[in-house]
Amino acid sequence: MTSHPVTISASVTTYSSKMAKLTLCKPTELYNILNQATKFSRLAEPNYLCLLDARSKREYNEGHIITARRTKKDQYDKNFMFPESTELDCFTYFIVYDGHTNSLDEEGPAIECARVMAQVCRLPVMVLKGGYELFSAHYHFFRSQKVFWMPQEIDDFKPHPVEIIPCFLYLGDARHGNDLHILKDLKIKSQIKVSMNPVNVSLENVHMLHIPTTDSNDSDLLQFFPNVCTFIDSQKNSAVLVVSDLGISRSSTVLIAYLMHYRKCTLKEAWEDVLKCKMNMRPNRGFVVQLSEWEKTIMGHHITDISDPKF
Incomplete structure (x- = not known):
């Protein structure tokens, strides 16, 4: 998947009126979002959930939350880039996490990435409270090393209660x-x-x-x-x-x-x-x-x- 760099620095702390707001997402909220289903898991819907991992490549490869994509930075390792998609502003849920961010007042990869993504999102960008560490401690069975999910694999995903x-x-x-x-x-x-x-x-x-x-x-x-x-x-x-x-x-x-x-x-x-x-x-x-x-x-x-x- 190709990516395009955004031009606004990830250190920006004020937003225009057109930018989506940032909110915290509790681990149980993300767990329930991952487990919504009708006949099939809602994860199979193209614009249902965009889950982004803002940690390093090494951390991501060691383990991440199922279906999460790793965000990348530009060639200067300064600004986060967002995945190329004409539907990027149409996701029902847009969630970013790093290792352990607990507050929107903190500075860290998840907040930096969320600020950038807020420039192209219509709905609030959610930051996972406690990050990967807290989520994986509660829901270890949703840890994964899989990078690419085929459509059939998503269709076959069996949600938990x-x-x-x-x-x-x-x-x-x-x-x-x-x-x-x-x-x-x-x-x-x-x-x-x-x-x-x-x-x-x-x-x-x-x-x-x-x-x-x-x-x-x-x-x-x-x-x-x-x-x-x-x-x-x-x-x-x-x-x-x-x-x-x-x-x-x-x-x-x-x-x-x-x-x-x-x-x-x-x-x-x-x-x-x-x-x-x-x-x-x-x-x-x-x-x-x-x-x-x-x-x-x-x-x-x-x-x-x-x-x-x-x-």
């Missing part, structure tokens, strides 16, 4: 719940399965709560919310994975209900928290009504207007 509460609570589908490698990666010791399908008997070392419920407007999940909350609260020393067949309706309903209980928050607040982690989550209409009743139980009265189209 999304992370709702870091290192503790995860949302996934049936495949995740039966994948022993994923359970090991995330240290999953407990699982809630919201499905009519039977529990996988090979998961003998996983503490299981099975809720046999269909994804129907008539299904009563509300009756299980207290048991779900008690179960998750009792697992404070181990990670919990909540799954349903597709990981979109039943499992997200259960997690929204738990967050309302755990944070003593409204349906709207819990809904938005889960939606940030899993962009295609969607409880069916019957479950939304039940969540509204659960909000009344938690908060004492209805607060969220579920007639809003986003619900």
Whole structure:
């Protein structure tokens, strides 16, 4: 891939009104961005994620975050260059990282590179908080030495469950719940399965709560919310994975209900928290009504207007 140098120094500290702003990206945010999927991983979408590694070539070759591209500097080793692409300003996510940057007030490769990229980006340029060191410490299974990813390899990429509460609570589908490698990666010791399908008997070392419920407007999940909350609260020393067949309706309903209980928050607040982690989550209409009743139980009265189209 060819690159073109930009003419503005990477040491620039003030921006024009047309430049994108810089924001920090927590490790769990990048983890969830990498694991978004519909039928296939969203990483296969051409303008979904641009992930740039601003470290040295040696560091990059020793290990980097999956799908990351290494940024380069000009012949004078002074200014960062950006990859040639007519769609560079159209990425949904543009994320830069170095070894360990923790603040936008720091000076370092990630900040320098992000300032340059902000000149051509429409949306905010995100700087990974804690850099490669912190991310790889939490998600070692997403370290890679692969430099080039073929389209078929991206299509075949199997996402992990999304992370709702870091290192503790995860949302996934049936495949995740039966994948022993994923359970090991995330240290999953407990699982809630919201499905009519039977529990996988090979998961003998996983503490299981099975809720046999269909994804129907008539299904009563509300009756299980207290048991779900008690179960998750009792697992404070181990990670919990909540799954349903597709990981979109039943499992997200259960997690929204738990967050309302755990944070003593409204349906709207819990809904938005889960939606940030899993962009295609969607409880069916019957479950939304039940969540509204659960909000009344938690908060004492209805607060969220579920007639809003986003619900």
